[in-house]
Amino acid sequence: MAEPPLPTNVTAPPMDVTAPSTNVIAPSIEAKAITYGRDLATLVKMYIEESKYSGEDDNFNRKLMIFNDLCDRVDIL
Numbered sequence: 001m002a003e004p005p006l007p008t009n010v011t012a013p014p015m016d017v018t019a020p021s022t023n024v025i026a027p028s029i030e031a032k033a034i035t036y037g038r039d040l041a042t043l044v045k046m047y048i049e050e051s052k053y054s055g056e057d058d059n060f061n062r063k064l065m066i067f068n069d070l071c072d073r074v075d076i077l
Helices: 029-046 060-074
Strands: none
Touching (some): 029 060
16 A cells, blocks of 8 residues: 655745734714713703603603604704
8 A cells, every 4th residue: 555645844825914003093082972962952952741751641652752753853862
């Protein structure tokens, strides 16, 4: 029986595995806080007493839909 040939030395081609640059600038936290504050103030003005859930003979799901709709209009959620 013939013996199998011996393996030859095989080297993988060089690869550049450097990490991506970390010089990424994050958005300012202060700018986000100002935007949210203004959006919340707008939501408060739009969210009238008749739209709020009172717990007495109110349909929670309907009132939640109204709240979510107002949040979508103000672009909060």
